[in-house]
Amino acid sequence: MSKKVKTARLSIYSNSLLIVLNLIVGIISGSVSIISEAVHTVIDLLAAVMAYFSVKISDKPADMKHPFGHGKYENISGVIEALLIFVASGWIIHNAITRLIHGEQLIGNYGLTLGFIVMMVSALVNLIVSRRLYKVAMETDSIALKADALHLSTHVYTSAGVGISLAVIYFTGWHFLDPIAAIVVASYILKEAIEILIEAFQPLADAALPKDEVILIQSTIQENLGFARNYHMLRTRKMGSNREADFHLEVPGSMSVSDSHQLCDLIEHELQKALPNLKVTIHVEPEGYHTRELSSIQPDT
Secondary structure: OOHHHHHHHHHHHHHHHHHHHHHHHHHHHOOHHHHHHHHHHHHHHHHHHHHHHHHHHHOOOOOOOOOOOOOHHHHHHHHHHHHHHHHHHHHHHHHHHHHHHHOOOOOHHHHHHHHHHHHHHHHHHHHHHHHHHHHHHHHHOOHHHHHHHHHHHHHHHHHHHHHHHHHHHHHHOOOOHHHHHHHHHHHHHHHHHHHHHHHHHHHHOOOOOOHHHHHHHHHHHHHOOOOOOEEEEEEEEEEOOEEEEEEEEEEOOOOOHHHHHHHHHHHHHHHHHHOOOEEEEEEEEEOOHHHHHHHHOOOOO
């Protein structure tokens, strides 16, 4: 079992525990902010399950049905997670506004105390698990784990924020703070959903690699041209943690196939050293062919 899969499973365990704690205490206290955290954690669990299966599938090698590999399963998982967050946020805001309108109060100081303790425990657990997820996500370049880590990291702030609001209510009796805290939680995770959606969706549309990575590829090619004269038509994209780049390489017309192949191998090797998980495809053509091809398709004047 890969490191990514083991780490994704950790998120499932932690979210399952927190759902039970948050729901029980939310029902006992009547706190909409705690229940909103419970709903948020349910979404986290669904996202963690999707992340688990997506990283498991994305680790599979290419096959007949998926000749380019399974990397985009991670991006699909990230998009679905973002959409789930949008739904959860809308539900939380609706219930919080209803509570504000009707002015319902929480159940006694016992529920407030219990709620405060559970929120602080939730914040601590999410801090530990999110840091672990993010560390592995950076090591393996996993968008699914990164989305899950980002999602859990917001719980550190939202859970702590809800806990603090419950403490203030305990000492002041300002019960309206509970639905306000819930709205703040929902607004925060809406922002998170937008960030995850953008990052996860771009590879599905075959967007180019980040600018700094493209510049690194360009400079690496330029430094290793050897007997080649030039290159053009560089294209890049990302699929899960896998990167792809292809371009046309211009070599002298007299250069042998064997020498051209060795040069391509050298450039591929250097590119893969510069960027992890990079698959390179090089189309070799004789020097000047690209220019002649372009001039042949120019309209007559």
